[in-house]
Amino acid sequence: xxxxxxxxxxxxxxxxxxxxxxxxxxxxxxxxxxxxxxxxxxxxxxxxxxxxxxxxxxxxxxxxxxxxxxxxxxxxxxxx
Amino acid sequence: xxxxxxxxxxxxxxxxxxxxxxxxxxxxxxxxxxxxxxxxxxxxxxxxxxxxxxxxxxxxxxxxxxxxxxxxxxxxxxxxxxxxxxxxxxxxxxxxxxxxxxxxxxxxxxxxxxxxxxxxxxxxxxxxxxxxxxxxxxxxxxxxxxxxxxxxxxxxxxxxxxxxxxxxxxxxxxxxxxxxxxxxxxxxxxxxxxxxxxxxxxxxxxxxxxxxxxxxxxxxxxxxxxxxxxxxxxxxxxxxxxxxxxxxxxxxxxxxxxxxxxxxxxxxxxxxxxxxxxxxxxxxxxxxxxxxxxxxxxxxxxxxxxxxxxxxxxxxxxxxxxxxxxxxxxxxxxxxxxxxxxxxxxxxxxxxxxxxxxxxxxx
Ligand code: SF4
Numbered sequence: 032x033x034x035x036x037x038x039x040x041x042x043x044x045x046x047x048x049x050x051x052x053x054x055x056x057x058x059x060x061x062x063x064x065x066x067x068x069x070x071x072x073x074x075x076x077x078x079x080x081x082x083x084x085x086x087x088x089x090x091x092x093x094x095x096x097x098x099x100x101x102x103x104x105x106x107x108x109x110x111x
Numbered sequence: 112x113x114x115x116x117x118x119x120x121x122x123x124x125x126x127x128x129x130x131x132x133x134x135x136x137x138x139x140x141x142x143x144x145x146x147x148x149x150x151x152x153x154x155x156x157x158x159x160x161x162x163x164x165x166x167x168x169x170x171x172x173x174x175x176x177x178x179x180x181x182x183x184x185x186x187x188x189x190x191x192x193x194x195x196x197x198x199x200x201x202x203x204x205x206x207x208x209x210x211x212x213x214x215x216x217x218x219x220x221x222x223x224x225x226x227x228x229x230x231x232x233x234x235x236x237x238x239x240x241x242x243x244x245x246x247x248x249x250x251x252x253x254x255x256x257x258x259x260x261x262x263x264x265x266x267x268x269x270x271x272x273x274x275x276x277x278x279x280x281x282x283x284x285x286x287x288x289x290x291x292x293x294x295x296x297x298x299x300x301x302x303x304x305x306x307x308x309x310x311x312x313x314x315x316x317x318x319x320x321x322x323x324x325x326x327x328x329x330x331x332x333x334x335x336x337x338x339x340x341x342x343x344x345x346x347x348x349x350x351x352x353x354x355x356x357x358x359x360x361x362x363x364x365x366x367x368x369x370x371x372x373x374x375x376x377x378x379x380x381x382x383x384x385x386x387x388x389x390x391x392x393x394x395x396x397x398x399x400x401x402x403x404x405x406x407x408x409x410x411x412x413x414x415x416x417x418x419x420x421x422x423x424x425x426x427x428x429x430x431x432x433x434x435x436x437x438x439x440x441x442x443x444x445x446x447x448x449x450x451x452x453x454x455x456x457x458x459x460x461x462x463x464x465x466x467x468x469x470x471x472x473x474x
Contacts, residue, residue: 060262065370078231082368
């Protein structure tokens with residue numbers, strides 16, 4: 032039931048947002064979200080935006096994962 | 112149009128590294144439970160089970176909302192569909208769940224007005240557009256869904272609708288963890304749900320963790336998210352240092368979503384709830400507060416919940432608590448399949464039996 036795909040807010044009117052999910056337009060209520068603006072990426076559950084995604088945190092996670100992956104590859108290369 | 116970070120969580124190199132890390136770190140046999148039905152489906156779909164070392168068993172938990180709905184609640188939903196001048200509004204996966212004698216789908220075929228809605232606001236709109244009918248929304252789900260149902264009740268209240276009501280059969284996750292940890296199953300760690308945690312926050316699990324000191328990690332839904340969560344659990348187990356950790360920081364914070372929590376707490380209060388296969392868990396449900404009694408379908412329709420036996424031979428209860436896997440149910444594939452489901456675990460796309468049927472090659 033959970034849509035894990037982040038959706039981009041393209042328009043806001045009366046606490047209702049138009050969102051873009053992989054190119055498909057849908058509407059989502061902003062009633063459960065503290066603050067949001069056009070351009071934000073949100074997680075939408077059953078027609079409600081429930082969370083603004085923290086892009087900085089996402090990029091940080093990826094950086095750490097990539098660093099760790101490269102580290103293992105170097106170890107393997109060293110062994111070979 | 113997607114976020115630039117989305118692809119990275121599918122990056123095969125990152126996934127390969129995480130699998131390697133897990134394989135190197137994991138020494139003793141461990142059993143992890145993924146508590147969320149959406150996790151179950153993501154784990155099967157991504158093929159993660161086959162990538163993990165043999166030391167790690169992933170067990171599905173009671174995280175499919177439809178599957179944990181008690182049979183007597185399903186029967187009450189069906190009874191509501193038979194009420195005259197009534198429209199029953201529900202999310203899709205509930206309608207095929209068999210009750211003791213019928214299902215919402217069968218009632219619909221027999222002429223009952225059962226509507227599948229995408230959002231709870233659609234149900235409120237139905238009430239506004241049909242002033243001569245009573246519209247009942249079937250509220251089934253966890254803390255991710257409950258705020259959206261509360262929002263619908265607030266909207267109906269604001270619009271002064273007197274023909275909208277809700278059956279609140281919602282359930283909450285932390286009390287279920289308590290029941291599982293106290294139960295007969297040995298779990299070495301919990302992969303905690305991503306979107307329930309978006310709402311309730313990491314800190315909501317603190318009391319559970321402090322009592323049981325069992326490894327707990329909140330994870331997201333992409334392959335890298337899930338593997339990262341499993342890697343963190345393995346590290347905790349192998350180091351003998353259980354912790355409550357967050358592998359989904361881009362969406363889950365310590366405090367969760369305060370606005371959604373406020374809306375939910377405005378409308379609902381804690382109540383005991385009956386879980387299929389587990390029984391009554393204290394304070395694990397959400398009842399509609401007295402202030403909103405006019406929107407409480409249990410009161411409006413004077414619903415009496417009668418205990419009813421669960422389908423004969425169905426092992427859903429044991430599947431939901433991790434005591435059995437679907438192939439251990441004698442009805443699995445022989446009598447019970449997604450086209451003719453016997454129990455709710457085979458109906459919902461998030462049900463463990465349905466996930467096994469679709470993705471597990473157990474010949
Ligand atoms: S396979 Fe069917 S009958 Fe068996 S536990 Fe699953 S849903 Fe119930």
